[in-house]
Amino acid sequence: MLNSSWGWARSIKQRQIPKEGNNVSQSKDQKWFPLPTGFFKLNTDGAHHLVLGFACSIVIAQDEQGRCMWGLGRSIGSCSVLQTELWAIYDELQLAWEAKWVNIIIETDCALAIKGIHGDHKGHSNRDLICVSKNCASTNGECSLSKYLER
Numbered sequence: 001m002l003n004s005s006w007g008w009a010r011s012i013k014q015r016q017i018p019k020e021g022n023n024v025s026q027s028k029d030q031k032w033f034p035l036p037t038g039f040f041k042l043n044t045d046g047a048h049h050l051v052l053g054f055a056c057s058i059v060i061a062q063d064e065q066g067r068c069m070w071g072l073g074r075s076i077g078s079c080s081v082l083q084t085e086l087w088a089i090y091d092e093l094q095l096a097w098e099a100k101w102v103n104i105i106i107e108t109d110c111a112l113a114i115k116g117i118h119g120d121h122k123g124h125s126n127r128d129l130i131c132v133s134k135n136c137a138s139t140n141g142e143c144s145l146s147k148y149l150e151r
Contacts, residue, residue: 035064039103042092046084053078057088059095085110086126090133
């Protein structure tokens with residue numbers, strides 16, 4: 001499971017997908033565009049074993065020139081698929097805060113995690129994790145959370 005996540009991380013490092021606002025590009029042949037000056041992009045993915053419920057996450061951080069700044073993988077333990085993705089986003093936000101990065105763009109492939117963080121989380125089963133992620137994002141200056149489709 002961790003090997004497949006590291007394979008994903010290598011593909012992020014080797015292939016850059018340009019972003020325009022919240023629109024998602026699906027073309028592999030498009031030119032990569034650097035981030036705005038002073039921004040960092042954090043890509044995340046979670047892996048979840050459906051039978052055992054065991055989960056892990058991978059985070060890759062890139063600077064405005066697309067250079068890989070660092071990568072992190074960790075075991076999350078037993079949780080749902082959505083919780084795995086939310087923990088990965090929270091880990092990114094914590095690491096960005098510790099690095100004192102104030103302008104970040106977070107990309108994830110989990111639309112439910114994005115909806116939970118951007119939307120109304122009252123009554124949401126992952127409310128606490130969503131709330132701490134939102135609080136952490138609000139302390140990081142400009143923080144954009146978007147979805148990408150391609151791996």
